[in-house]
Amino acid sequence: MMQMPGYCFGVTGWPLAQTLSPLLHNTGFQALDFPGVMFAWPVKLADLELFVNSVRLLNIRGCCITIPHKIAIMPLLDEICEDARNVGAVNTLFWRDGKLCGDNTDVMGFLAPLEAKSSFNGQVLLLGAGGAARAVCAGLKSLGLKDVFITSKSNKRQAQLAEKYAFTSVEWEKRYSLEAGLIINATPLGMLGENIGVSPYDFSHYPGKTPGIAYDLVYNPLETLFLANAAGHGWECISGLEMFYWQANAQFMRWTGDALPVASRLALEDALGLDI
């Protein structure tokens, strides 16, 4: 019997303790009979150039790039896509016309779940100004939003980010003075570990009358205090699972031309302990 040629994919970062990317993509490859397999490759920053050379030599078909390589990998590639240029970081490798390209699918991943939600008053409060917040800002800019207010507890990084996108930097202590219709948690507060059970925002202090949309980027656990508190005050909620799923969907489409099948979504929900 003739064997189909197989395609090799990977996810790389350091350390790479827990990654859900192989589960999502391998489930997708199998469900669609696509002859691909994804491996997890922990690679130290000092070995990144060697790693990219290996991707070229072995014709690795695609790769997810995670912390701490998202910025350092950029000069090692042949082309950088627009979203990755805007964000200043790459989370996906793929080949186009013989060139090794870098994209950032976090922007699409952030935007996709918003499409299914109600409209809001156009004002956004972004809590956190780190790597994920950069993709959020690029997404908000692409929607033509101008009233975006960025804050982080140390008040260190938000001014630079706000300036880049012509948004506004706000002191952490002043976050309850804004009637934002979309409030986004891009801090690690609420995450499994030392930050579990902590929230960057108490919706009982929201100064407006109309509840809006609360969007948490944290996906482990799925039910964070931020979202539980928002829902309790009548806010529509988006969990971090959505952004994670839709950024992976954009990667899968780059590599296979198909959307992730429903089996991948179910595998992700199962892994995150959602009742299905």
Ligand code: NAP
């Ligand atoms: P990061 O680069 O470390 O940035 C974290 C931001 O949160 C920084 O602005 C930091 O403040 C702020 N922060 C940290 N501790 C805080 C605290 N105790 N109180 C208030 N603010 C605090 O992290 P990241 O990569 O942006 O990730 C942020 C979160 O998003 C993580 O939970 C990550 O898992 C999640 N995420 C989810 C997805 C998804 O697909 N759903 C994708 C990417 C990231 P300073 O600016 O002052 O340092």
